[in-house]
Amino acid sequence: MTLAEPVAPSSGEASPLKPKRELPCIQGLRACAIGGVVFTHILRVMYGMNFPGSVSIAFFFLFSGYFMTSQLRYQLTTTGTISFANLYQRRGVRILPPIMAAMAMALVAAWIGLLPFRVEVVPTLCQTFCLGNYWVTFRGLSGVPAGTDTFW
Numbered sequence: 001m002t003l004a005e006p007v008a009p010s011s012g013e014a015s016p017l018k019p020k021r022e023l024p025c026i027q028g029l030r031a032c033a034i035g036g037v038v039f040t041h042i043l044r045v046m047y048g049m050n051f052p053g054s055v056s057i058a059f060f061f062l063f064s065g066y067f068m069t070s071q072l073r074y075q076l077t078t079t080g081t082i083s084f085a086n087l088y089q090r091r092g093v094r095i096l097p098p099i100m101a102a103m104a105m106a107l108v109a110a111w112i113g114l115l116p117f118r119v120e121v122v123p124t125l126c127q128t129f130c131l132g133n134y135w136v137t138f139r140g141l142s143g144v145p146a147g148t149d150t151f152w
Helices: 024-047 054-079 084-111 121-128 132-139
Strands: none
Touching: 024 054, 054 084, 084 121, 121 132
């Protein structure tokens, strides 16, 4: 046996080939993509500038997809199954707090007059519970808090 060959773990021992669950470089790139998306929203909402943000969004989805797939692969190799309930629970814990914070900031900004649009209850609730695309598709952007029209 050489040093390059993997050693089979005995029962109860951690595998020497265990994949890393955290990849700081991917998380950093994803944070930069989020920053780009936030920056383009600020330019569009606050200053009326149409700055193309699709590149930042594409990179965010690329890195997020890689991250989620890596988690699913790790779960499959360690447990032999994939739990979509756990996946969506983890996503909810990560996604819902920033959505609630963004909605609160948009509502406060609209209430004190910083945003040019009138806010209505039903489209705001649709945005809050990730149903905003349906509202926008069937009713347009009327009543949707400014800056939240691209919630997914």
